[in-house]
Amino acid sequence: MHLTKFTSKVAILKVAIMLGMVIGLFQHTTIAQAAINSYYGDGYFPTNNLNRCHVGGHSTQAQNASATWSSSTDLNMFYNCTGTHITTNNSSWGNTGWAGLAVITNINGQNSLSPGFSYNVTYQSCIARLNQWSFTNNPAFYTNAEIQKLATHELGHCYSLDHATNTSVMNNSSVPQTQDINLINARY
Amino acid sequence: MQRYKVFVLFVVAVSVIAGTLAIGKVNSSNDEPIISSAYWVSQARTVPDLVRESNLIVYVRVMQTPVTRIVTQELPVLNEQGTPVATMTDSLPFSDTLFEVVKVYFGSAPAELLVMQTGGNISPSGDTVELPDDPLYQVGEVYILFLVDISGDALHAPDRQLYRIVSPAGRFLVADGVATSYLADGTDKLLPNTVNELERQIRISVANMQEDQ
Numbered sequence: 001m002h003l004t005k006f007t008s009k010v011a012i013l014k015v016a017i018m019l020g021m022v023i024g025l026f027q028h029t030t031i032a033q034a035a036i037n038s039y040y041g042d043g044y045f046p047t048n049n050l051n052r053c054h055v056g057g058h059s060t061q062a063q064n065a066s067a068t069w070s071s072s073t074d075l076n077m078f079y080n081c082t083g084t085h086i087t088t089n090n091s092s093w094g095n096t097g098w099a100g101l102a103v104i105t106n107i108n109g110q111n112s113l114s115p116g117f118s119y120n121v122t123y124q125s126c127i128a129r130l131n132q133w134s135f136t137n138n139p140a141f142y143t144n145a146e147i148q149k150l151a152t153h154e155l156g157h158c159y160s161l162d163h164a165t166n167t168s169v170m171n172n173s174s175v176p177q178t179q180d181i182n183l184i185n186a187r188y
Numbered sequence: 189m190q191r192y193k194v195f196v197l198f199v200v201a202v203s204v205i206a207g208t209l210a211i212g213k214v215n216s217s218n219d220e221p222i223i224s225s226a227y228w229v230s231q232a233r234t235v236p237d238l239v240r241e242s243n244l245i246v247y248v249r250v251m252q253t254p255v256t257r258i259v260t261q262e263l264p265v266l267n268e269q270g271t272p273v274a275t276m277t278d279s280l281p282f283s284d285t286l287f288e289v290v291k292v293y294f295g296s297a298p299a300e301l302l303v304m305q306t307g308g309n310i311s312p313s314g315d316t317v318e319l320p321d322d323p324l325y326q327v328g329e330v331y332i333l334f335l336v337d338i339s340g341d342a343l344h345a346p347d348r349q350l351y352r353i354v355s356p357a358g359r360f361l362v363a364d365g366v367a368t369s370y371l372a373d374g375t376d377k378l379l380p381n382t383v384n385e386l387e388r389q390i391r392i393s394v395a396n397m398q399e400d401q
Contacts, residue, residue: 040223055263055278059270079268091261093280094343096306097336097352100227101319112225113307113317119223129280133343134229150227157225163372 039183041119043106044160045085048074048188053081056090058130058147065151072176073184075159085125086158088151092132099134099142100150102157103127119160126158149174159184224321224372226306228355233371233378235389238358239397243337244295244351245390246287247362250325251300254283256308259343281308281317282344285325293332293390303335303351304344321356321372332367332386334358360386 054062063079066088070077104112106121130151135142142150149169156170161184164170167177176184232238239245260279264272284302305325307318318324325331335351335358344350353359356370357379367386369379380386 054266055276059266063268081265081267081274089263089278091263091278092343093259093306095336095338095341095352096282096304097228097230097355098226098306098319099229101306102225104225111317112223113319115316115318115323127278129278138229153227163224 038162039119039160039187040104040157040162041160043104043119043121043123044187045123049076049078050085051078051080051083052086052088053079053084054088054090056130057132058090058135058144058151059088061144061148062088062090062128062130062151064148065155068152068175069155069159069184073181074188075184085123086155087125087127088130088155089127090130090132092136093129094131094133095137096131096133099131100154101129101131102154103129104158104160123158123160128154128158130154145174152176156180160187224319224356226319226321230355230357232354232357235379235386236393236396238334238354239294239390239393241336241354242294242334242358244297244301244335245293245333245394246289246295246297246301246335247291247293247332248287248289248301248330250285250327250329250331251288252286253327254285254305254308254324256281256283256310258282258308258310280306281310282306283308283324284350287325287331287333290330293387294394295335298349301351302349303333303353304338305352319356321370322353322359323370330362332360332362332383332390 052066066077069075102112104119104126105124106118107124108118108121109124110117110121112119128151130147135147152169152175156176161170161180164179166179167173169176169180230241232241258279258281260277262275263278265274265276267273282304284304287301287303289297289299289301303325305319305322307316307322307324309316309324316324334354336354337349338352339345339349341350356372359370360367361370362383365383367381367383371379380389
């Protein structure tokens, strides 16, 4: 009898330990996942009226991408090469391995390619570069629709969105999805 | 009985903390999350996919500090109708790093090779510019690299031998038997994290690929 009581207490303790470990694991996993489907940090542009200017080719795809964000979110994208917030830039950077690259500059003058850059500071400008080399050398994949999708994705970075692993234009969707729209509208 | 209940609650609390810390330890190499703002052409997320996209797979050691080149371009600024109205100068730094080849898993490699990456040390300011998911190499670091041969690239290597990584997924920092990929999008769980397992998967994938050819 005494042994049975002892055994059941040990069993309860084992269950308690396992339960605690599971809760701990779940807690941490949730935190890790939240970080990958969200913003880069606390920083973003201080206005929802953003000027964009384009340099180089594929201006139509960049314009369509910009218009997509304007029509689906609270962002108002204007074309203005004076006082530009975002520059979309299409030129050939050679066989670099990347097709798109967004570089943010904050109000402290730091840019996001500098080690120690703070994504928590207000943004001043952003350049969304599209690498023409990748398009020219993968024409079957990089159709105009695919280039527009890439431009939409890079603009998402400029607005402060990080890469995502679920259904999102920051993953592999062609246009902003519910999650993207909610994230943008929460800030702009 | 009351003391026993308190003890059980105490055990649960300790276990919650232990569980949280345990995962933290597993992810210790990613304590500082890698942020990526580059959209890489390669979407390879597994060793077989990386092998298929590589010309060369090597175990290497960084011999020298990266040498930086600035590439500058004059680009047309367009008005809203798409007509050029001005020009703009845009520049990006690129760096070439010399590696000693320690071991070759796939392909044919010289004893030393150059690997290019976007970013560099900008003189005279001394500022560093680098992709967060492909930071500049440091002398002495050891890597297993999945490389693409870009020799002959008009902009970067018109008359020399030059390589680049397939993507950050194919850049594994090696230290104490641990192999850490620079893939930053949360799908890195598909990649091995020990040198032994990475080498095993490379051997199998190379053999399978050669069998298919």
